[in-house]
Amino acid sequence: MKVLGIAGSLRPGSFNRKLLLAAARAVPRAIRLELWDGLDDLPAYAEQIDGDRPPPGVQALREAIDAADAVLIATPEYNASIPGALKNALDGASRPYPDNALKGKPTAVVGASTGPFGAVWAQADLRRVLKTIGARVVDTDMPIGSAHHAFDETGQIRDPAQRKRLADIIRELIDLAGRQAARAA
Ligand code: FNR
Numbered sequence: 001m002k003v004l005g006i007a008g009s010l011r012p013g014s015f016n017r018k019l020l021l022a023a024a025r026a027v028p029r030a031i032r033l034e035l036w037d038g039l040d041d042l043p044a045y046a047e048q049i050d051g052d053r054p055p056p057g058v059q060a061l062r063e064a065i066d067a068a069d070a071v072l073i074a075t076p077e078y079n080a081s082i083p084g085a086l087k088n089a090l091d092g093a094s095r096p097y098p099d100n101a102l103k104g105k106p107t108a109v110v111g112a113s114t115g116p117f118g119a120v121w122a123q124a125d126l127r128r129v130l131k132t133i134g135a136r137v138v139d140t141d142m143p144i145g146s147a148h149h150a151f152d153e154t155g156q157i158r159d160p161a162q163r164k165r166l167a168d169i170i171r172e173l174i175d176l177a178g179r180q181a182a183r184a185a
Pocket of ligand 1: 009010011013014015016017076077078079080081112113114115116117118119147
């Protein structure tokens with residue numbers, strides 16, 4: 001089973017990218033979690049640049065989602081919501097509607113912020129956007145607050161309770177994807 005990891009940050013040293021790397025370590029051996037690195041390659045989404053020949057970056061994102069059994073998105077919080085770059089990517093992934101790559105796709109949301117609340121508003125907004133697009137979204141969130149203190153020098157999440165929560169969300173996502181694959185077989 002393949003999980004596509006999408007970090008909603010373009011920042012070198014992003015804590016959300018770190019969170020996905022921690023998730024990649026936490027997945028069971030039979031699961032591959034691959035990080036998608038194309039966020040910077042996307043033009044500002046507009047309907048007139050889409051169609052029979054979508055921009056290559058948008059097409060690559062749609063194909064990466066298509067090829068994955070599940071998607072795990074780590075979102076920063078910008079001004080109490082998701083960053084524009086991530087919303088732009090999701091707008092591109094949402095078309096053609098309703099038969100887009102995210103339709104019915106098992107998806108989970110996690111988030112890290114340097115503030116105390118761990119990007120909870122961004123995660124709630126992201127789940128709402130994903131449900132609108134048609135993804136099947138795990139309802140549990142994963143707030144990592146004070147993200148600049150949350151990881152040790154090896155990239156491991158310091159707090160065992162947070163490590164367990166991340167493992168639980170990954171299990172929920174994988175179970176959802178497994179049930180979906182079994183139904184489709
Ligand atoms: C932030 N940050 C922030 N943090 C938070 O908890 N709530 C917020 O509303 C905001 N708003 C916000 C707006 C903008 C424009 C920036 C640049 C930053 C801080 C944010 O959590 C911090 O920069 C994280 O490190 C961003 O995540 P990455 O890039 O490390 O993954």
